[in-house]
Amino acid sequence: MVKYVPFLKLKQGEIFAVKELRDDIRTQITPFFDFARRENQQDGDFLASLGRDMTSVERNLSDVRELYLDNFDIVDREIGGIDSYQLILAECPLEKTIPVVGIDRSLAHNNAVVTARTDFGLTSDTVALRVLPDDFQDFYAVEDELSELLNNILAYFDRIDLVFDCRVCRELNAVVVGARINEFWERFGEHYPIRKVIVTGSSIPASIAEIVPVNSMSNVVRNELAIHQGVDQSAGFGELFIGDYSVVSPNYSDVDIEPEILLNIMAPKMLYTYEGHHYCIRGGALRTHPREYSQYNDFSEIIVNQPFYRGAAYSFGDQFIADKANGLGARVTPSTVLRPTINAHVTYMWDLP
Structure with missing residues (x-):
């Protein structure tokens, strides 16, 4: 079993994908949730969705012991002059949330983490530092920024x-x-107390058209696995974990397009993960393709007949795919397909030797 952290959007489908994991996975896994970006979302809608999402986490992930929570996709947002991350941390499950900071974040964001610890009752003694490729090219290029950030943070976190x-x-x-990760990790560990190191990424772009045309299939090599394989623990600072964005692009966001127009341009897709690849199937526009939403049933039938399909009993997601291949249950939509396919992916990754 690998040490694995799934990176997910904080949305109902992703929350329920975790809820439907096997008990032995759900009670041990530490998911990393990014608050989802929704284009043209008004302040009132943001607050309403925040309340719904946090209620769903409390209700459906009660036996998840720890989770990361970040607002990477909406990092510059303020509501009523208050940084969005402070609002998120004020509503989060304080007994299990690990907050996230970064050298590219605003002072208000990083201060919100301290406020959550001192004023809101956040119990975690661990904070996550999220660094991007531009950040970890050279430790010494960002050493001063790290020092300024972490000397303050580590007064409140261990x-x-x-x-x-x-x-x-x-x-x-x-x-x-x-x-570069190996070098940065070693230099960082010489200065700061590390509990875990998580290497994450995705080979799925925001536009699926870059990797699979309409009405076709593609086997996409997962380069994030190759990156992780190039990282070793020789530095001896903390435990190494692999992360990924499941079957969703890190750059995905909900689009603000009228539903009637969206149906004319949206081509359904389904992804299934196996042996270092994503198996991607993409159909034709939902409105104009003769099979419309039944394309998802066709995709499922194709997947269950592949030699790498793990069988209906393997996970909630694999059972869903088998059911749809047999025409069972309700109609599948672009939103409802994510819950089972993410669940199947996370189960597979957790079980990797």
Whole structure:
């Protein structure tokens, strides 16, 4: 079993994907949730969705012991002059949330983490530091910024989970990136207390059209795995974990398009993870394709007939795929397909030797 952290959007489908994991996975896994960006969302809608999402986490993930919570996708947002991250931390499950800071974040964001610890009752003694490829190219180039940030943070937290977030990494040189992570990790560990190191990324771009055309299939190599394989624990600082963005691009966001127009342009897709690849199937526009939403049933039938399909009993998600291949249950939509396919992916990654 690998040490694994799934990076997910804080949305109902993703929350329920975790809820439906096997008990032995759900009670041990530490998911990393990013508050989802929704285009043109008004302040009132943001606050309402925040309340719904946090209620759902409390209700459905009660036996998840720890989770990370970040607002990376809406990092510059303020509501009523208050940083969005402070609002999120004020509503989060304080007994299990690990907050996230970064050298590219605003002072208000990083201060919100301290406020959550001193004023809100946040119990975690661990904070996550999320660094991007531009950040971890050279430790010494960001050493002063790290010192300014972490000397303050570590007055309130004891340990750091260091997150190397490679984002969409399909075209990155895995050997070069892995070497940079090794070097940065070692230098960082000489100065700061590390609990975990998480290396994450995705080979799925925001536009699926870049990797699979309409009405076709593609096997996408998962370069994030190659990057992780190039990282070793020779530095001896903290435990190494692999992360990924499941079957969703890190750069995904809900689009603000009228539903009637969206149906004319949206081509359904389904992804299934196996042996270092994503198996991607994409159909034709939902409104104009003769099979419309039944394309998801067709995709499912194709997947269950692949030699790498793990069988209906393997996970909630695999059972869903088998049911849809047999035409069972309700109609599948672009939003409802994520819950089972993310669940199948996370189960597979957790079980990797």
